[in-house]
Amino acid sequence: MTGPTATASEASADSTSAAPRGAAARLRRLGGLRLRLVAAFVLVAAFASLVTAALTYREARAGLLQRSQDRIVGDLRTGVDAIAPSIPFPPDQAALDSVARDIDKQGRARGSIVIVVYRDLRAESGMRTGGIDIPPPLRAAVTQRTATVFQRFRHGGEVWLAVGVPITFVNQGPSGVQVYLLAPMRAEAQDEASLVKAARRGAVPAVLFALIPAFLAAAGVLRPVRALQDATRRLARGRLDTRLKAKGASELADLARDFNHTAAALEQNVAQLRTMEARARGFAADVSHELRTPLAAMAAVTDLLDEDAAAGHVDADTASALRLISTETGKLTRLVDDLMEICRFDAGAATLHLDEFDIAEAVRRCLDHRGWQNAMTLELPVGIRVEADPRRFDVVVANLVQNALRHGAPPIGIRLTLENGADGTWILLRVHDRGPGIAADRLDRVFERFYKADAARTRSEGSGLGMAITRENVLLHGGRIHAANRPDGGAEFTVELPQRAHHARQDPE
Amino acid sequence: MVRVLLIEDDPAVAEGLALGLRRQGYEVDVAPCGEDGLAGVDAFPPELVVLDLMLPGIDGFEVCRRIRAAGTLPIIMLTARDHDADIVLGLEAGADDYVVKPAQVRVLAARIKAVLRRAAGSGGRAETHGDLVLDRAALTVARDGRPIALAPSELRLLLELSAAPGRVFSRGQLLETVWGHPYLGDTRLVDACVKRLRLKIEEQARSARYIQTVRGFGYRFGPL
Numbered sequence: 001m002t003g004p005t006a007t008a009s010e011a012s013a014d015s016t017s018a019a020p021r022g023a024a025a026r027l028r029r030l031g032g033l034r035l036r037l038v039a040a041f042v043l044v045a046a047f048a049s050l051v052t053a054a055l056t057y058r059e060a061r062a063g064l065l066q067r068s069q070d071r072i073v074g075d076l077r078t079g080v081d082a083i084a085p086s087i088p089f090p091p092d093q094a095a096l097d098s099v100a101r102d103i104d105k106q107g108r109a110r111g112s113i114v115i116v117v118y119r120d121l122r123a124e125s126g127m128r129t130g131g132i133d134i135p136p137p138l139r140a141a142v143t144q145r146t147a148t149v150f151q152r153f154r155h156g157g158e159v160w161l162a163v164g165v166p167i168t169f170v171n172q173g174p175s176g177v178q179v180y181l182l183a184p185m186r187a188e189a190q191d192e193a194s195l196v197k198a199a200r201r202g203a204v205p206a207v208l209f210a211l212i213p214a215f216l217a218a219a220g221v222l223r224p225v226r227a228l229q230d231a232t233r234r235l236a237r238g239r240l241d242t243r244l245k246a247k248g249a250s251e252l253a254d255l256a257r258d259f260n261h262t263a264a265a266l267e268q269n270v271a272q273l274r275t276m277e278a279r280a281r282g283f284a285a286d287v288s289h290e291l292r293t294p295l296a297a298m299a300a301v302t303d304l305l306d307e308d309a310a311a312g313h314v315d316a317d318t319a320s321a322l323r324l325i326s327t328e329t330g331k332l333t334r335l336v337d338d339l340m341e342i343c344r345f346d347a348g349a350a351t352l353h354l355d356e357f358d359i360a361e362a363v364r365r366c367l368d369h370r371g372w373q374n375a376m377t378l379e380l381p382v383g384i385r386v387e388a389d390p391r392r393f394d395v396v397v398a399n400l401v402q403n404a405l406r407h408g409a410p411p412i413g414i415r416l417t418l419e420n421g422a423d424g425t426w427i428l429l430r431v432h433d434r435g436p437g438i439a440a441d442r443l444d445r446v447f448e449r450f451y452k453a454d455a456a457r458t459r460s461e462g463s464g465l466g467m468a469i470t471r472e473n474v475l476l477h478g479g480r481i482h483a484a485n486r487p488d489g490g491a492e493f494t495v496e497l498p499q500r501a502h503h504a505r506q507d508p509e
Numbered sequence: 510m511v512r513v514l515l516i517e518d519d520p521a522v523a524e525g526l527a528l529g530l531r532r533q534g535y536e537v538d539v540a541p542c543g544e545d546g547l548a549g550v551d552a553f554p555p556e557l558v559v560l561d562l563m564l565p566g567i568d569g570f571e572v573c574r575r576i577r578a579a580g581t582l583p584i585i586m587l588t589a590r591d592h593d594a595d596i597v598l599g600l601e602a603g604a605d606d607y608v609v610k611p612a613q614v615r616v617l618a619a620r621i622k623a624v625l626r627r628a629a630g631s632g633g634r635a636e637t638h639g640d641l642v643l644d645r646a647a648l649t650v651a652r653d654g655r656p657i658a659l660a661p662s663e664l665r666l667l668l669e670l671s672a673a674p675g676r677v678f679s680r681g682q683l684l685e686t687v688w689g690h691p692y693l694g695d696t697r698l699v700d701a702c703v704k705r706l707r708l709k710i711e712e713q714a715r716s717a718r719y720i721q722t723v724r725g726f727g728y729r730f731g732p733l
Binding site for chain 2: 292299353356369387393
């Protein structure tokens with residue numbers, strides 16, 4: 001009995017692989033539409049706010065520097081203009097010192113250094129640290145020109161502004177006195193830092209705020225997608241009346257409308273097919289029904305024909321004809337019987353009349369009743385009882401044995417075993433023969449209606465419905481049936497029946 | 510010659526069956542509808558009725574009930590296989606057995622023989638079981654001194670079960686011994702017959718005293 005162990009190992013394999021499979025599904029979910037939408041939103045928001053901050057920063061910085069530069073330059077010129085007339089000419093060192101002091105007093109630029117130069121004389125005010133001096137290009141420019149010149153330069157890691165103003169005589173050209181101002185742009189640099197900080201403070205919340213509309217938009221897109229997914233699954237489960245609400249003019253609404261059209265078309269087609277099928281089945285049932293009445297009359301007199309054919313009242317040809325009619329009427333009767341039985345299965349009108357009985361005894365009685373008990377090897381443990389429909393069980397056993405007798409070769413074996421599965425105890429009844437077996441590609445076709453195992457034989461002795469009826473009877477009990485070839489030759493049919501019928505038992509009382 | 514009344518509306522079927530049954534040595538009268546059939550029961554009178562359930566006018570079930578109400582005349586019904594529920598209804602209306610159409614005369618004759626055999630006595634003296642008195646020679650059953658009219662299958666079933674009080678009979682066994690059907694035949698015959706029998710002999714059909722059900726196995730008589 002390898003069945004239950006194989007099932008058990010399969011089941012355990014399933015349960016162990018279930019967890020990783022779930023994790024994989026979650027991982028796939030992470031790469032889903034929602035994440036992609038949110039990521040796209042955040043990226044766009046971050047990019048937009050960074051670009052905005054950068055542009056704002058650049059503009060603001062330029063404006064800020066320009067303004068303070070203008071102020072410093074303007075202040076210096078005003079100061080120089082104010083004291084220029086009082087400078088003696090040619091100035092001595094003391095005069096230069098006084099000029100430097102006066103300008104420094106006005107010194108609005110904190111930390112700035114004023115340098116006044118006349119030829120070789122030089123006066124300074126303020127602390128000159130780190131060897132800072134007038135940048136030589138500025139000095140050259142001031143000497144050459146009579147206009148105010150300024151230049152930004154870096155010194156000691158800081159930005160400085162150097163402004164040079166030559167003092168001129170009215171209408172007489174340069175006097176040779178030059179006033180320089182070196183002003184650190186520390187405050188401006190601080191302003192820059194605060195600008196960067198402000199941009200950072202603005203951008204990060206903006207990106208975070210972008211998450212909210214991102215999630216909302218994702219939900220807005222995902223809700224119809226999920227509805228579509230649910231509807232598709234319902235449709236796949238056979239709920240063909242599934243429809244979606246299609247509001248608005250979005251692509252998703254269009255998709256929902258397309259889905260509805262498809263579902264409606266499908267439903268219509270299926271309904272049409274079902275009607276046609278029901279009509280075809282009804283037709284088969286009607287035909288059998290109509291055939292039965294004349295057959296009933298003919299079947300009633302076949303015995304009479306047989307008797308007369310055997311008695312020798314008639315000539316040989318007539319006797320043959322009578323026997324032929326009798327035999328074929330019998331076959332036709334069985335065919336119509338089987339057809340009607342199949343029609344009852346198709347119409348769902350087949351019912352189970354359950355009883356409990358001993359299987360070994362039932363099989364033996366079935367064989368005895370048909371005179372088949374010889375040429376059989378039986379492995380039937382006694383005392384195994386089953387809850388089933390005895391008449392249908394008889395049909396199953398009889399059809400399987402008849403099939404083995406017809407297409408197989410003796411000895412025919414019947415083996416009965418019990419198997420305990422997760423879903424209760426099952427009865428396994430195997431009928432095998434020593435015949436040529438069944439071609440591998442035809443194993444699952446032997447239960448088809450009117451299926452002929454041997455294509456060359458256009459006519460079998462049975463109705464061609466025996467195995468189909470057998471299968472229907474097994475299925476009606478909630479059982480299973482399958483055909484296989486034995487490794488040592490011959491075909492084997494296995495019927496599995498639940499020991500306790502799955503159907504609610506109808507009490508005979 | 511055993512006299513059989515065939516109530517069958519289809520002339521061809523009726524003719525075929527009558528022909529076959531006559532060959533088998535029965536004296537056959539044919540009635541084409543229920544009304545004629547009931548009249549024939551009184552006029553012919555038959556020892557057994559073969560009754561088609563699908564009849565114009567009064568249907569077979571009603572004919573069956575009326576014959577049963579009037580006496581214990583054996584009834585074999587002819588049914589169509591595609592009307593499975595009809596079998597139960599017919600059995601409950603009092604039929605002793607049934608044959609599915611299209612039926613061979615051989616099969617029908619075997620059933621007729623079995624039903625008639627059922628009514629044959631087996632000798633012995635009257636037995637008393639509780640309030641029941643069974644006379645196996647005279648084939649009579651009485652409860653509290655009043656005779657009970659039992660159809661052949663009912664009587665035969667009661668005699669079979671009461672022959673071994675307390676012993677459990679499976680439905681298959683009863684089918685074989687009482688009806689002559691195969692062991693794996695239609696057990697509804699047994700269940701329907703038990704039901705009818707209980708209505709006649711039990712004081713309360715719901716809590717059976719004489720014919721008890723042994724779940725999963727079958728029926729037994731008593732123990733009282």
